[in-house]
Amino acid sequence: ATALAVVREKERGTMESLRATPLVAIELLAGKTLPYLVVSFAAASGSLLLAHLLFAVPVRGSLFWLAFVMLVFLAVSLSWGILISTLADTQQVAFQLGLLSSMLPTLLLSGFIFPISSMPAALRLVTHMVPARYFLVALREILLKGAGPEVWWNQVVGLLVYGAVVLGLATFRTVRSL
Template sequence: MKLFIGFIKKEFYHILRDRRSLFILFGMPIVQILLFGFAITNEINNVNIAILDHSKDVTTQNIINKISASKYFSVNQFIQKEQDIESVFKKGKTKAVISFQNDFNQNLVKNGHATIQIITDATDPNTANTISNYVNAIIQSHVKEMNKGINIEYQIIPETHMVYNPELKSVFMFVPGIMTVILMLVSAMMTSISITREKELGTMEVILVSPLKPIQVIAGKVIPYIALSVINATVIIILSIFIFKMPIQGSLILLGFESILFIITALALGILISTVSATQQTAMMISLMGLMLPVIILSGFIFPISSMPVPLQFISNIIPAKWFIIIIKAIMLKGVGFSFIWKETLILLVMTLFFIGLSIKKYKIRLE
């Protein structure tokens, strides 16, 4: 036991002396969560739109003023004819054109309806759809104001209530995903080079001739990173709360327990990569390229898993990050207890034991 504790201390000292490792462990996650947290958003603000007003009456002007007064849109151009729409879009600065038909107010008074055409730049489909929905909502609000005091015999008025995220802040969706990606990649990347570094430095022979068993070597490599990754996770959670105003509706203790379990899962996966890699460069390539795309694409971080083809949905089940994102969103946003997330927790635990067991099996007690 004394030898094992000494081995753990040696690993701690080695990490603390390596400034590059400390930067990757603590510097990169802080920079990444700040960049991703502010940069990744599906909200729109001050989007440039153009107006094509064939009518130029009081009603169209009121609608234009209402759209322009919102924080979502900025009217940057008035165009005179439909042929100009394509050239406006080609410049790339305008994302939508709102076109009012001829005699807009007259048709509204005489026929009870008038036409507004919303033309959006759909090179970015999500943004185009969001712009269309926002403009429609502003127009519907204006129509309600116009019909105030008028008794309409039949009305169907849907009332929408957003649960857990009433303000529809995209940061509430992205921060848990960013936290998952950072912990997964950084933890796996750091441990993936731990054993390969010993091989390249020529110190692996010393470990092999020591009385330490394979499980002790692997545990000794993982334990220091667990402690450091827990500090990392704590910093990320603090930044999420105080900078992005991320709520934590559930238990902090449960969140901490689940985070430690996921960290151990990521570290175990990194150790597995380290045992099967011959060089640090190979280990880094596997941990970065082999994990980054699956974690980002197949974890549900950005794209809903239910919208993916069935084969990809099946593959996503072997991505640990998928289960942790479900857990962390449930705790932070929904405030659920362990009884609601025990299945996901069990899956992570089984994955951890599998990675550790496979690492022990792949650990070579002789150099080739």
């Protein structure tokens, strides 16, 4: 969604007017990302609530830590969308890049459908490039086992490192284009 929103600005030519403002790149990126973060967090929270109410999915861990891990994951995912927007010139290209670079790897390599432990060694290495992998491990630990940060902190560190790299690249590319 963030990729499409930013690319739409490029297509309409409104990015030109943003260049005339005193905004620095990180402020521009934050302004484009924060509304989507709020909406995504509300949707994810609603999904978890429905899973709990309709399917009796247990919530054994801390809601605070669950919300924290969700926010980190969503911010990283939205940062990936911002990076895609710096690479794509049209919404169609942004959509295709988003689908190929995040949706398919998330479904196939995050452990959501296929257990990571049953993947060949080479693919297990590739799973470390998929942010959803870290999120799902932490999510399962919090929801199903009631584990605290001492168990899943390394998953959040993985997400934060991934997010820092992606946001750094997105900021660098945005600065170059402004």
